[in-house]
Amino acid sequence: WTLAEAGLKATVALVILLAAGRLLLRPLYRVIAGTGNAELFIAATLLVVLGTAWGTALAGLPMALGAFLAGLMLAGTEYRHQIEADIRPVRGVLLGLFFISIGMLVxxxxxxxxLHWILLVAVALIAVKALLILGLC
Structure with a gap:
């Protein structure tokens, strides 16, 4: 029964997060767009992503799922191109932090x-990729 309870809890949490995103994101970004402040766009976007990740963590779900849901919700707004343009300069830093945090989990x-097997497989994959690229050209 606990598996069913966990599934129900996860479903309820996801529905609440998605409904809140549908109801709140458009008006929020409409107000932010009215200010013409790019920094506010970035701050609001990071707040939405972190808030959604936090919401999924509270429900016992992975924070990455929350960040993914935030991306889906933001992509559904009419401000997605503006958000993408404003986040682009910060993207490199965020990607670096992501890969550093993943590396710290190793x-x-x-x-x-x-290590010898890992290096052997890596070299083999690179060789196969090079052969495929050369064969296709």
């Missing part, structure tokens, strides 16, 4: 004994 104690 357990070096598990990776080191398998």
């Amino acid at each position: 357990d070096v104690g598990v990776v080191l004994p398998l």
Whole structure:
């Protein structure tokens, strides 16, 4: 029964987040667009992403799912192109932080004994990719 409860809880949380996004995002961005302030667009977008991620975490769901849902909700607004243009300069920093945080999750104690296999597979994949590219050209 706990699996059904968890599924119901997740479904309710997702429906609440999506409904709140549908109802609040358009009016919020309409007000922000009226100010003409690009920094406010960036701040509001980051607030929406972090708030949605926090909401999914409260429901026991992955924060990445919340960030994904925020992206879907923001893409559904008429301000998606403006949001994308304003976020573009910050994107590189956010991508760097993402990959650093993923790298920090790697357990070096598990990776080191398998390092020779990891390097062998990486070199093999690069070689196969190079052969495919050369074959297609």
